Amino acid sequence: MSAFTRTLAPVDDPVVVVRDLKKTFGLGTTLVHALRGIDLKLGRGELTAIMGPSGSGKSTLMHCIAGLEGATSGQVLIDGKEVTAMKESELTRLRRDHIGFIFQSFNLVPTLNARENITLPATIAGRTIDQDHFDRVVETVGLGDRLEHRPTELSGGQQQRVACARAMVGSPDVVFADEPTGNLDSTAAEQILQFLRTSVDELGQSVVMVTHEPDSAAWADRVVILRDGQILGELRNPTRDTILDALRDGK
Numbered sequence: 001m002s003a004f005t006r007t008l009a010p011v012d013d014p015v016v017v018v019r020d021l022k023k024t025f026g027l028g029t030t031l032v033h034a035l036r037g038i039d040l041k042l043g044r045g046e047l048t049a050i051m052g053p054s055g056s057g058k059s060t061l062m063h064c065i066a067g068l069e070g071a072t073s074g075q076v077l078i079d080g081k082e083v084t085a086m087k088e089s090e091l092t093r094l095r096r097d098h099i100g101f102i103f104q105s106f107n108l109v110p111t112l113n114a115r116e117n118i119t120l121p122a123t124i125a126g127r128t129i130d131q132d133h134f135d136r137v138v139e140t141v142g143l144g145d146r147l148e149h150r151p152t153e154l155s156g157g158q159q160q161r162v163a164c165a166r167a168m169v170g171s172p173d174v175v176f177a178d179e180p181t182g183n184l185d186s187t188a189a190e191q192i193l194q195f196l197r198t199s200v201d202e203l204g205q206s207v208v209m210v211t212h213e214p215d216s217a218a219w220a221d222r223v224v225i226l227r228d229g230q231i232l233g234e235l236r237n238p239t240r241d242t243i244l245d246a247l248r249d250g251k
């Protein structure tokens with residue numbers, strides 16, 4: 001059963017906790033209230049989609065949670081670590097060691113092959129890669145025979161699969177994906193969504209994805225809908241149709 005509710009159901013084991021998060025941009029008459037007091041818990045080992053109209057605050061919320069942008073007030077905790085209390089050097093370590101990122105534009109290093117791109121964050125951090133986990137991630141993402149290829153020798157979908165593997169291989173507390181299928185055709189998009197789903201179901205990964213696409217959000221366990229910097233409500237076990245209804249209701 002999937003129905004839109006304005007009150008959020010309790011989340012028993014959250015990996016992310018957001019308390020009264022506010023973010024304003026600009027000053028005086030140009031002040032923009034991008035987040036107007038967000039209270040939200042995101043479940044561990046779940047795929048959560050964040051939706052909402054353009055300008056509703058989706059990217060700002062993701063950036064504030066991931067410590068890419070400072071909050072104006074409120075609290076963010078990732079796996080119990082208070083992101084909003086961290087200094088820049090701590091934020092750098094948090095992003096490097098505990099968070100995975102997947103962007104719309106892949107962001108691979110062109111001179112490195114797929115294997116080197118996947119292991120780059122660990123190499124920079126001086127961490128050794130768990131070979132079993134590397135093999136599982138590469139197998140799940142279906143890149144086995146492409147590991148020695150450079151990005152220019154890969155399709156867009158394959159490049160995004162490399163980016164997904166790079167985000168997952170360190171088993172971060174949470175992976176943030178910002179419109180991960182925005183640059184892909186529908187077949188490649190489905191492969192990425194399938195991979196995100198499998199990484200949650202089989203590797204226990206926690207994933208948060210911002211998307212405009214009801215078809216993409218339908219892969220999630222839960223859809224959280226924003227409007228005007230506030231949470232409008234949520235859907236559990238969404239389908240394309242219940243998402244479309246919820247987005248229409250929210251207007």
Ligand SMILES: Nc1ncnc2c1ncn2[C@@H]1O[C@H](COP(=O)(O)OP(=O)(O)OP(=O)(O)O)[C@@H](O)[C@H]1O
Nearest residue numbers: 025026032034052053054055056057058059060061
């Ligand atoms: N750096 C910034 N300076 C000023 N205003 C900003 C900045 N970043 C975002 N905003 C404003 O904050 C509000 C929320 O923006 P945000 O990008 O989070 O929305 P979004 O839901 O992700 O939109 P989209 O779906 O179009 O990407 C918008 O009004 C936007 O113009």
